[in-house]
Amino acid sequence: MRLPWVRLGYLLGIACFLSAVLYFFASNWPAMDRGERIGVCTGMLLLFYLTSYAGHLLWKRHLFLSNWLLAAGGLAFGICVALLGQVYNSHADSYLLFAVWLLPNLLFALITRYQPYYVISYVLVHLTVYFYLEPSVVLAAHGEEFAYWMYLGIACFNALLFGLTARGLLPSRPVYYLSFAVLQFALFISAFADVYGAMPEILYLLAFAGLFAYFLKVRPHRGFLIATAAAGAVFILGKFFLFLIEHFSEGLLWLGLMLAAGLVWGSVAALKWVRQSGQPEGSIWQRAFREAIVVLVTVVASLIGTVCLVILLALMLEGEGVDYVVFCLSAGAFIAPVVFNKQIQDTVRYTLLTMGYLMGAGSSLMISHDYFAGIPFFWTVFLLVLAFVWVKLPELWARLLTQLAFVLVLYFGLESVLPGKFWPWLIISLFQLAMYFVPGQQTLVRRSALVYGLYAFLLLAETAHGIGYAIANIAFFLFATGMMYGAHGRGERGEAGIVLLFWFGFLVSKYYDLLWSLLHKSISLLGLSLLFFGVSFWLDQRQKSLPDRQERAIFSRRRIALLLVILLQFGMIGYQVWNSEAILAHGKTVKLELAPVDPRSLLQGDYVQLSYAISRIDEVVDERQSARVRVVLRKGEDDVYVYSGYHQVEGRWNQAYQPAPDDVIINGRAVGGDRVAYGIENFFVPEGTGLDVERSANYAYVRIGESGDAIVERLAEE
Numbered sequence: 001m002r003l004p005w006v007r008l009g010y011l012l013g014i015a016c017f018l019s020a021v022l023y024f025f026a027s028n029w030p031a032m033d034r035g036e037r038i039g040v041c042t043g044m045l046l047l048f049y050l051t052s053y054a055g056h057l058l059w060k061r062h063l064f065l066s067n068w069l070l071a072a073g074g075l076a077f078g079i080c081v082a083l084l085g086q087v088y089n090s091h092a093d094s095y096l097l098f099a100v101w102l103l104p105n106l107l108f109a110l111i112t113r114y115q116p117y118y119v120i121s122y123v124l125v126h127l128t129v130y131f132y133l134e135p136s137v138v139l140a141a142h143g144e145e146f147a148y149w150m151y152l153g154i155a156c157f158n159a160l161l162f163g164l165t166a167r168g169l170l171p172s173r174p175v176y177y178l179s180f181a182v183l184q185f186a187l188f189i190s191a192f193a194d195v196y197g198a199m200p201e202i203l204y205l206l207a208f209a210g211l212f213a214y215f216l217k218v219r220p221h222r223g224f225l226i227a228t229a230a231a232g233a234v235f236i237l238g239k240f241f242l243f244l245i246e247h248f249s250e251g252l253l254w255l256g257l258m259l260a261a262g263l264v265w266g267s268v269a270a271l272k273w274v275r276q277s278g279q280p281e282g283s284i285w286q287r288a289f290r291e292a293i294v295v296l297v298t299v300v301a302s303l304i305g306t307v308c309l310v311i312l313l314a315l316m317l318e319g320e321g322v323d324y325v326v327f328c329l330s331a332g333a334f335i336a337p338v339v340f341n342k343q344i345q346d347t348v349r350y351t352l353l354t355m356g357y358l359m360g361a362g363s364s365l366m367i368s369h370d371y372f373a374g375i376p377f378f379w380t381v382f383l384l385v386l387a388f389v390w391v392k393l394p395e396l397w398a399r400l401l402t403q404l405a406f407v408l409v410l411y412f413g414l415e416s417v418l419p420g421k422f423w424p425w426l427i428i429s430l431f432q433l434a435m436y437f438v439p440g441q442q443t444l445v446r447r448s449a450l451v452y453g454l455y456a457f458l459l460l461a462e463t464a465h466g467i468g469y470a471i472a473n474i475a476f477f478l479f480a481t482g483m484m485y486g487a488h489g490r491g492e493r494g495e496a497g498i499v500l501l502f503w504f505g506f507l508v509s510k511y512y513d514l515l516w517s518l519l520h521k522s523i524s525l526l527g528l529s530l531l532f533f534g535v536s537f538w539l540d541q542r543q544k545s546l547p548d549r550q551e552r553a554i555f556s557r558r559r560i561a562l563l564l565v566i567l568l569q570f571g572m573i574g575y576q577v578w579n580s581e582a583i584l585a586h587g588k589t590v591k592l593e594l595a596p597v598d599p600r601s602l603l604q605g606d607y608v609q610l611s612y613a614i615s616r617i618d619e620v621v622d623e624r625q626s627a628r629v630r631v632v633l634r635k636g637e638d639d640v641y642v643y644s645g646y647h648q649v650e651g652r653w654n655q656a657y658q659p660a661p662d663d664v665i666i667n668g669r670a671v672g673g674d675r676v677a678y679g680i681e682n683f684f685v686p687e688g689t690g691l692d693v694e695r696s697a698n699y700a701y702v703r704i705g706e707s708g709d710a711i712v713e714r715l716a717e718e
Contacts, residue, residue, distance in 0.1 A: 004488040009536030010065055012481070012503075014072050016529035019507050020522045021076065025083045026511070027518035028686045034087040041080045042573060048073035049566055056553030062540070063553040070554055070562075071116040074105045077569050078124075084573065086607075086684040088580040089712040095131035098124050100572060107565045112554045118172040122161075126182065129154060135671075146625070148193035148200065155186035155207075166219060180224060184231045191235055201239070208232045212292070222288045229292040233299035240304055250315060253308040260305035260351075267297040267347040290346070297347050302354035310359065323366045330360035331385060339392045350397060353389075357405040360385065365412055379413035396442050403445060407432065407452050421463045429456035447494060454480070454502040462509060476506060583711050587703035590633060590641040590664050594700045594715075607682040608693050608715070610700060614643045615677070619654050620670050627670040630708055631678075635662045640699070667708035680712045 021044055025037065032040070048069050055066030078101040085097055102124040109117035133150060158179040165176035191204035208228065215225040240259075244252060271290055314322045334356030338349050364382035367375055386406045390399060407428060414424035432453030436446050457476050464472040480503045487496035510521055555562065594610045620629060627649055634644035641664065646657045649670070668678040680702055685693050697715035704710045 004491075005485055006062070006536045006540045007064065008484060008488050009532045009539070010062075010068065012484075013529045013532035013536065014068055015504070015507070016525045016532060018072060018075055018079070020525035020529060022079050023511065023518045023522035023525060025079060025086065027522065028086060028684055029519055030686045037083060037087060038573075038577060041083045042570070045073060045076045045080055045569070045573075048076050053555050056555040066553045066555060067114060068116075070108075071114065071120070073566075074108055074117060074120055077101060077104060080569075080573055081576075084576050084580070088576075089607075089680065089683050095128045095135065098128040098131060102128060104565050104569045104572075107568070108562070111558055111561045111565065113171065114554055115172055115174060118170075119174045119178070122175050122178055126154075143625075144193060145195050148190055148195050151186045151190040151193070152203075155183055155190060158183040158186065180227075184227065188231055188235060192238065204235060208235070216289060216292070220288060222291065225288050225292045226295050229296040230299060233296045236300050237303055241307070244307075250312070253312050253315075256304050256308035257312070260301040260308070263297050263301045264347055264351050267293050268345050271345070271347065294346050294350060298350040298354055301351045302358065305351070306355045306358045309355075310362075323363045323370065326359050327363035327367065327382075330356045330358075330363065334359065335385065335389060338398075339389055350401070353398065353401060357386075357401060361405055361409045365409065365416070368413065369416060377413075377417070379409055379416075382409055383413075396444060399442065399445050400448060403448060403452075422460065422465075422468065425456045425460035425463060429453050429460055432456065443494075447498060450495060450498055454499065458502060458506060458509065461506070462513070473510075477503075480506065579709075580711060583703050583705035583709055584713065587705040587711070588664055589713065590635075590702050590704060591639055592700045592702055593640055593698065607684045608697070610681050610683060610712070612678075612680075612700070614641075614666075615681075616674050617643060617647060617676055618674050619647065620649065620674060620676060625670065625672055629668045629670055629676050630665050631668055631676065632657065632659075633664045633666060633704075634660055664704050665708050666702075666704050666710050678710055680710045683712045683715055 021041075025041060052066050052069035052073065055069060056063060059065055078097075081097055081100050085094070102121060105117055105124060106121045108114070109121045129150070133147065161170065161175055161179040162183055164170035165172055165179065187204055187207050191200050193200045208231070211228045212225065212232070215221045215228060240256070244256070271293060310322075310326055313325060317325065334352045338344060338353045338356070344352070360382050364379045367378040383406060386402050386409070390402050390406075393399065393402070410431070411424050411428055414427060415421065418424060430453075432449045435441070436449040436453060441449075457472075457479070461469075461472040461476045480499055483499045484496055484503060487493075487499060507525075510516070511518070513521075593613050614631060614633065617629075617631065620627075630648040632644040632646040633641040636642040644660075644663065645655075647654050648657075666678055668676040671677045680700070683693075683700070693715060696717050698718060699716050701713045701716060702710050703713050
């Protein structure tokens with residue numbers, strides 16, 4: 001049992017240490033100048049690689065630790081790149097940051113074929129694309145067509161990766177699952193693009209049919225087939241409700257009811273045909289098809305049927321007592337037949353049950369909130385109904401639906417009667433976590449209880465105030481850590497993965513938590529890192545295990561190639577430092593007028609977002625997105641540099657340039673409309689000082705090198 005604990009402790013120790021380093025540099029601690037920060041960061045990067053190399057020679061019992069430290073070096077390189085952006089005030093969360101971070105990690109992945117590098121590279125590719133499409137500093141005016149083709153390109157890229165991983169040509173199970181999920185997401189988003197008429201919808205339906213057939217016949221996969229059916233159901237629902245909003249009529253509501261009934265009838269007929277098709281009863285193909293159809297039809301028919309039925313009742317009754325009618329219908333016409341008639345076909349059963357839950361939950365909450373004709377706490381009646389159904393229907397999918405409905409009604413009911421969100425989240429977290437520990441539950445029910453309980457616990461830690469905030473956060477961290485050790489010790493990989501996901505989610509959420517400074521969080525995480533390392537080392541020494549023969553040290557293979565990639569990383573860091581320092585040392589200082597706002601960067605801490613008068617140039621309105629622009633600045637009143645009227649786009653001057661002695665040329669890029677971005681749109685500040693800077697800073701002093709590249713040197717009131 002101790003060996004999984006040792007590995008887990010080292011993993012958590014590395015995670016806490018990386019988080020501590022990230023939080024520390026993001027705090028922009030003013031006691032360290034830029035040279036000291038760069039030196040500490042590069043020293044930390046070198047430490048990871050040196051300990052990884054030493055580990056493969058000295059830690060024969062745990063070669064995995066050498067490999068983990070090497071992968072941690074790939075992550076630490078990203079922290080170094082982000083720090084350089086912070087020190088020299090480059091674009092916050094720029095796609096170039098992630099592109100530079102990607103390059104050595106991708107090379108590591110190709111050289112080592114190590115799974116963490118595959119995952120890191122995959123995530124960084126998509127972060128690069130995301131921040132190219134949605135930059136956090138400048139407003140990028142990408143057209144609808146451009147966005148459509150980008151999402152379609154993302155879908156094709158992930159389809160290629162999925163095919164390679166499915167055939168074993170790219171041996172990575174994490175990328176296999178991630179590429180499937182992103183493929184579905186990108187296809188779904190592209191289907192709602194308002195371009196080329198019906199082409200996006202047709203392409204999505206063709207892709208849906210192809211994926212459905214692929215997971216049903218070519219490479220059968222029950223989980224992917226059900227997920228594809230669920231995605232298709234959401235697509236149909238989205239298109240139907242958009243059409244209903246645009247062309248609302250009573251006739252369309254009746255048509256929706258008939259469509260829901262027709263889908264249920266059609267699914268029953270299709271499943272009957274499958275049973276008579278000659279396939280063996282209970283075969284994998286038959287079971288997967290039945291489950292996918294049940295999911296698809298249940299989601300579509302229940303939601304369309306519920307919305308259309310409730311609106312029709314409201315129109316016919318003119319709002320008088322409609323909540324009570326809907327509640328009685330939900331219990332008597334939808335839930336009761338499912339409970340007392342066990343012979344109903346699965347599609348009909350789960351469609352009726354879902355409609356009953358939707359109508360019952362909504363109507364019971366509305367009755368409870370109706371101050372004139374309502375009944376306080378009426379939602380508790382529906383909770384009793386759900387508890388009765390839980391006892392009478394022990395089937396897995398029925399219990400999962402009942403559990404979800406119970407948690408949602410309980411939350412919204414408690415939120416309506418209790419002050420704030422603290423007590424609802426506390427009650428739900430205790431209820432679901434207690435349910436997880438009840439023996440005899442189905443595995444999926446226990447895991448869903450764990451997910452609901454940890455999610456409520458995490459939100460509890462975010463919404464608490466005062467001393468309750470500290471208690472809730474400490475309790476979550478201790479409980480999640482203890483759960484991880486327990487699940488690993490029992491060999492429960494699914495539960496351990498769920499808890500680990502929420503544990504990392506907790507670390508990420510603390511980054512954006514403004515109630516506790518990043519510097520103090522960094523110190524705390526460093527202490528936790530040392531604690532995890534110490535406990536793991538102590539357990540390791542007690543068990544005296546045999547050498548780890550399940551994993552080979554990466555440094556024992558292709559050592560020269562790894563060294564070249566590591567040198568490439570330090571070379572990239574050195575080039576950026578040299579280039580930026582050259583601009584600061586030899587560039588010309590210009591004074592620009594600005595108007596800031598105050599956000600927080602994903603990796604680099606607090607920064608003031610800057611907008612300049614020179615950022616708007618009417619003549620670039622018709623220029624393409626990302627076109628290279630060189631703008632001539634000329635000294636004006638109060639020594640403030642302004643746009644001179646001369647600019648160059650892709651090497652073409654807008655008019656014959658007549659230079660003046662004080663002219664300075666700055667590089668930029670067109671970002672849509674009349675906007676130009678110069679790479680100086682943010683200025684990183686120590687944590688918590690952004691508002692003060694926003695109130696006092698009126699001008700930016702910018703260093704512009706001979707090449708036209710610029711760096712913000714300082715902000716000033718005048």
